[in-house]
Amino acid sequence: MTESFHSSFQKNNCANFIRQGEQEGKYFFRLDEQKWHSLVEQLKEDTLVFLGMWADKEDINILFLEGGFRPLGVKITASVDRYLAVSSVRPSAEVYERIILDLWGKEAMNAINLYPWLDRGVWNCTWPLSARPGPKNEQSDFKDFDQNAALFQNSEEIAIISPVSDRNLSPALWRFSIKGEKIIHAESFYGYTHRGIIANLHQKPLIKAFSLISRINALDSISHQSAFAHAIEDMAGFVPETGILRKRVILIELMRLNAHTLHLSLIFRALGIKVVAARYEYARELLMRWCLHYYGHRWLMDCIYPGLSCDPVIEESVYKLPKEIQDICFEAQHLSESIPGLFENLRDVGVLDMNHAIQYDISGYIGRASGRDYDIRRYMPEYRLEWLVPSNFKDGDVLARTQIRFQEICNSFNIIDQIFQHEVQEYHHPQKALSIENLTGEGIGVCEGVQGDIWYYVKAVNGIIEDIFIHDPAVKQAMILPKLMQNQLWSDQLVIRASFGILSTGADL
Amino acid sequence: MSVLRVLKDSLFGNLRPLDKAYICKGKLLNIWPVACGDCNGCILEVQALQGAAYDIKRSGLCFVDHPAIANIMLLTGVMNRTMIPFIEENWCLMPSPKAFVMVGECALQKSLFEENYSVLKKNLGGDEYVVDVEGCPPSPQQILKELVSLLAPSLVHPPQ
Numbered sequence: 205m206t207e208s209f210h211s212s213f214q215k216n217n218c219a220n221f222i223r224q225g226e227q228e229g230k231y232f233f234r235l236d237e238q239k240w241h242s243l244v245e246q247l248k249e250d251t252l253v254f255l256g257m258w259a260d261k262e263d264i265n266i267l268f269l270e271g272g273f274r275p276l277g278v279k280i281t282a283s284v285d286r287y288l289a290v291s292s293v294r295p296s297a298e299v300y301e302r303i304i305l306d307l308w309g310k311e312a313m314n315a316i317n318l319y320p321w322l323d324r325g326v327w328n329c330t331w332p333l334s335a336r337p338g339p340k341n342e343q344s345d346f347k348d349f350d351q352n353a354a355l356f357q358n359s360e361e362i363a364i365i366s367p368v369s370d371r372n373l374s375p376a377l378w379r380f381s382i383k384g385e386k387i388i389h390a391e392s393f394y395g396y397t398h399r400g401i402i403a404n405l406h407q408k409p410l411i412k413a414f415s416l417i418s419r420i421n422a423l424d425s426i427s428h429q430s431a432f433a434h435a436i437e438d439m440a441g442f443v444p445e446t447g448i449l450r451k452r453v454i455l456i457e458l459m460r461l462n463a464h465t466l467h468l469s470l471i472f473r474a475l476g477i478k479v480v481a482a483r484y485e486y487a488r489e490l491l492m493r494w495c496l497h498y499y500g501h502r503w504l505m506d507c508i509y510p511g512l513s514c515d516p517v518i519e520e521s522v523y524k525l526p527k528e529i530q531d532i533c534f535e536a537q538h539l540s541e542s543i544p545g546l547f548e549n550l551r552d553v554g555v556l557d558m559n560h561a562i563q564y565d566i567s568g569y570i571g572r573a574s575g576r577d578y579d580i581r582r583y584m585p586e587y588r589l590e591w592l593v594p595s596n597f598k599d600g601d602v603l604a605r606t607q608i609r610f611q612e613i614c615n616s617f618n619i620i621d622q623i624f625q626h627e628v629q630e631y632h633h634p635q636k637a638l639s640i641e642n643l644t645g646e647g648i649g650v651c652e653g654v655q656g657d658i659w660y661y662v663k664a665v666n667g668i669i670e671d672i673f674i675h676d677p678a679v680k681q682a683m684i685l686p687k688l689m690q691n692q693l694w695s696d697q698l699v700i701r702a703s704f705g706i707l708s709t710g711a712d713l
Numbered sequence: 714m715s716v717l718r719v720l721k722d723s724l725f726g727n728l729r730p731l732d733k734a735y736i737c738k739g740k741l742l743n744i745w746p747v748a749c750g751d752c753n754g755c756i757l758e759v760q761a762l763q764g765a766a767y768d769i770k771r772s773g774l775c776f777v778d779h780p781a782i783a784n785i786m787l788l789t790g791v792m793n794r795t796m797i798p799f800i801e802e803n804w805c806l807m808p809s810p811k812a813f814v815m816v817g818e819c820a821l822q823k824s825l826f827e828e829n830y831s832v833l834k835k836n837l838g839g840d841e842y843v844v845d846v847e848g849c850p851p852s853p854q855q856i857l858k859e860l861v862s863l864l865a866p867s868l869v870h871p872p873q
Contacts (some may be wrong), residue, residue: 326794332830368747368780368799373756375748375796396795399750400829416825422754422850466757469764485764486728489853492761493731502852503754709753 218243218250219270222278229646229663232265232277240280240288247293252276254294254565255659256675257301258402259308261335265673266290267661273583275648275659282310289315296565299683306395307333307402322395322712333403359383363694367396373470374708376682382694390689390697394682398712405672410436410640410664418505421676421709423466426452426459427653428660428674429508430586434649435660436510442638444511449586450623455504456586456651457616461491462503463654464609464616465533467705471606474698477543483536490529511638524624530617537610550603554688554700557600564684567677568656569608570704574600580650580657591619602696602703641667655681655710678710730768732854735861737773742864744776744814745783745807747800750832751790754850755817759787762853769857773864780806785843785863789850791819791826792833812843814860817850824849 221243225233235243253269264287266278280287289312291297301312302321309331312318323330330338359381367375375396381389401420405413417432418425430452437444465488472481492502499507540546556566561574571578575598581587593615597604646663656677663671685704689697748756762769763776777783780803788800804811818824828834846859 324795326798327830328794329830337830366799367796368803373748373760374753396799397748397750397790397793398795398831399791399793399826400831401826403829404825404827419752419754419825419849422752422757425752482728482765485761486731486766489731489761489764489766496852502758503850505754505849707753709751 218246218252219268219276221246222268222276225278228279231267231275231646231648231661232279234279237280237283237288240278243278244288244290244293247290254290254297256673257290257297257304258673259304259310259333260671264304264310265661265671267659267673267675272578273580275661277661285310286313287311288313291316294565295563296680296683299679303679307331309334309338320395322398324393324395332400357381357389359388374706374711376708376711378686380689380694380697385693385695387689387692387694387697390686392682392686394708394711396712397708401674401713402672405669408669410643410662410667410669413669414509415506418507420674420713421678421707422503422505423463423707424459424653424655424658424676424710425503425505426455426507427651427658429506430456430651431649431653431658431660432662433508433510434651435647435662436640436643436649437638437647438649439645439647439662439664440510440638440640440643442511443585448512452508453586454620454623455499455507456653457619458491458495459504460654461529461613461616462488462495463705464613465491467702468536468606468609468613470702470705471602471699472540474702475546477540477546480536480540480543483532483539487529487532487536490526490532494526494529510640525617525620533613533617537613547603550606550699551599551601553602553696554692554703555599555601556684556688558598560684560687561600564680566656566681566684568652568654568681569612570605570681571656573597573604573608578657580652584650584652591615591622602699605703643667646671653677655705674713676710676713678706678708682706682708682711728765731766734768735772735857735865737771737861737864740773740864742774742785742860743783744774744785744787744860745780745803746776746787746789747796747803749788749790749796749800749820750793750826751817751819752850755789755819758850758853759789759816759856762856767853767857772857772861774857774860780804781808783807784810785812785814785860787814787816788820789816791822791824792835794831794833797833797835814844814846814863816846816856817848819849821845821847823847 222233225235228234253272255267255269257264257266262281264280264282268276270276289301291301292314298316299321301315302318304310305318306320306323325341328340330341361382363380363382365378367377377393379391380387404416417428420428465484469481469484495504496502556574558575561571561576567578572595579592581592582589595608597607644665649660651658659675661673681704688700692700746759786804815821819826822834826832844859844863846856848855
C-alpha cells in the first residue's frame with residue numbers, strides 16, 4: 205500500500221517539479237538548464253504526456269498534458285543553440301526536434317534522429333525562422349536521393365513512390381526495400397507541401413488569420429478553425445453560449461463524415477472493391493453538396509469565429525441530413541460485410557500495437573483502433589458524454605481501423621440527428637459578440653479532428669500574433685507509419701497507407 | 714472470391730451520375746494531376762471528379778498513371794520550391810503537344826499563402842498554360858466544365 209502510494213506520488217512528480225519553475229504567462233514555467241536535465245531524467249519514471257514543442261527566439265517551448273488533457277508548458281533557453289533532447293524519454297518528440305532544427309536551427313543533444321523532416325535542401329535559406337537565418341546551401345542536392353545503406357541490405361528490390369504520383373494524394377516520398385513479397389524496410393520523407401504556415405502567421409492580425417487557418421488542411425478545416433477559436437476565446441476569457449457550441453458540433457461531425465467516407469472509398473479502391481468505394485464517393489459528394497447549399501461552402505471553410513459559429517441557411521429541411529446519404533453509407537457497409545473473406549484478409553495487416561500508440565502519442569481513430577482510449581471530445585465543452593460511443597475494435601490492424609470508421613460514421617449521424625432534433629432549434633437568439641482587434645494574452649484551444657487532437661497555442665499583443673504553435677496529429681502518425689510497413693506484404697502497402705489516411709498538409713504545415 | 718466481386722459489381726455497381734454528362738465522342742484528354750503546396754482541397758476535388766458521382770469517361774477525360782502518356786499537367790496548390798524539380802522532371806517526360814491547367818486560387822497565385830522561404834509565387838505560364846479554374850477550392854463541376862471546354866468549347870459555352 206505504501207509502495208503504491210509512493211509510486212502514484214512519483215507519477216505526479218514531474219508536473220509538480222515543473223511548477224517549481226518561474227511562471228511565465230498562463231501555461232508556462234521556465235526551467236534552467238540543470239533543472240531541465242533533471243526533468244528529462246525524471247520523465248523516464250513519469251506518465252506525463254508529451255504534446256509538442258517549438259522554438260521562439262532563444263527559447264524552446266515544450267507542452268505536456270497533465271492527466272492527458274490539461275496543458276502544462278516548460279520554457280528552456282537553448283544555450284549556444286543546443287538543448288537536451290526529450291525524444292530519449294518521449295519518442296514522439298523526435299519529429300518536433302527535427303522540425304526545430306529545420307526551422308530554427310536549434311539542435312537537440314542525444315536526439316534519436318535529426319534527419320531533416322521539412323527541409324529538403326532547396327529553400328532559399330537554412331533555419332528560416334531563426335533570429336539569424338543561414339545562407340542557402342548551394343552544395344546541397346536533393347537530400348531525398350541520398351540512398352540509405354539500410355535500404356540495400358538483404359533486399360532484392362527497391363521501390364520508390366514519388367511525391368508526384370497520381371495515386372499519392374498528399375505528396376511524400378516513399379522508399380521500400382523488398383525481399384520476395386515482403387517489405388523489409390520502409391522510409392518516408394515529407395516537406396513537399398510545406399507552406400511556411402508559422403512564418404505566414406507571425407505578426408499577422410488575429411482577425412486576418414482565420415481564412416489562412418481554414419485552409420491549413422481542407423479535410424480537417426473545421427477542427428483547425430474550432431481549436432483556433434477556442435484558443436482566442438481562452439485568451440479573452442470568453443465562454444461561448446451552448447447554442448454556439450452545439451452548432452460547432454454539427455460542423456465538426458459533418459467534417460468527420462466527409463473524411464471517413466473519403467478514406468473508406470480510398471481503402472476499398474485500394475482493395476479493388478469498386479462497388480463499395482463507389483457508394484462512399486457518392487455519399488460524400490451528396491454530403492458536400494448539402495454543405496454547400498446550407499453553409500455556403502463544400503469544405504465548410506470560414507465557418508467558425510471566436511464567439512460565433514456559422515448558421516445554416518434556415519429552411520425546414522435543414523434540420524435533417526438527407527436520408528439518402530445515411531442509406532448509401534449503411535448500404536456500403538453491409539455490402540463490405542457481405543464479401544466473403546474480406547475482413548479476414550484485413551486482419552493482422554499493418555498492426556500498430558497499444559504500446560506503440562501510447563509511446564508515440566497516436567490519437568484519433570488510429571489510436572482508438574489500437575486500444576488507446578483517448579478521445580479529446582470528452583473534455584470539449586461542445587460535446588455531451590452520452591453522445592460518444594466506446595470503441596470495441598482494439599486490434600490495431602487495418603480491419604480495426606476500418607471498423608472504427610464505420611462506427612464513427614454511425615455515431616456522427618446520430619450526434620447530428622440528436623442536435624438537429626432536440627437542441628439547435630432552441631438557439632436562435634442573438635449572440636454576445638467578442639472583439640478580438642486589440643486582444644493581448646495567450647490561450648490554448650483544442651478540437652478532436654478527424655485524425656486526432658488538434659491543439660493551438662496562440663500568444664497575441666494588441667491583436668497581433670506574437671507566437672503560435674499548431675499540433676496536428678498527422679505529424680506523429682506519419683512518423684510511425686513506415687515502421688508498420690516492415691514485414692508486411694508489398695501488395696498490402698497501399699491499403700495500410702489508406703487506412704491511416706494521413707494527408708501531408710497536416711504533417712508538413 | 715473474385716467471381717463474387719464481379720457479380721456484386723454487376724448487381725450493385727451502377728450508380729447514376731449526379732449531373733448530366735458532357736459527351737465528347739472521339740476526343741481524349743490525358744490528364745496528369747500534381748498536388749503542390751495546397752490544403753488538399755483542390756486535389757481532393759480532382760479526385761472526387763474521378764469518382765462514382767461523375768461520369769467523366771464519356772466526356773473524354775482520362776486521368777493517367779504516368780506523365781509519359783499525358784497531354785495535360787493539372788497543377789493544384791502554391792508553387793513550392795521543393796516540388797519544382799519534380800514538376801520539371803515530369804514535364805520533360807510528357808510528349809508534345811502538352812499544356813498546364815491550374816486548378817484553384819493557390820495555383821493561380823491568388824491564395825493566402827504568402828511567398829516565403831518555401832513558397833515561390835512563380836508563374837509557370839507561357840504558351841503551355843491553357844486554362845485556369847478559379848475557386849477555393851473549385852467544385853468538381855467547375856473543374857469538369859473547364860476541362861471539357863478544352864475538348865469541345867461549344868459543349869460548355871453553346872453558341873448564342
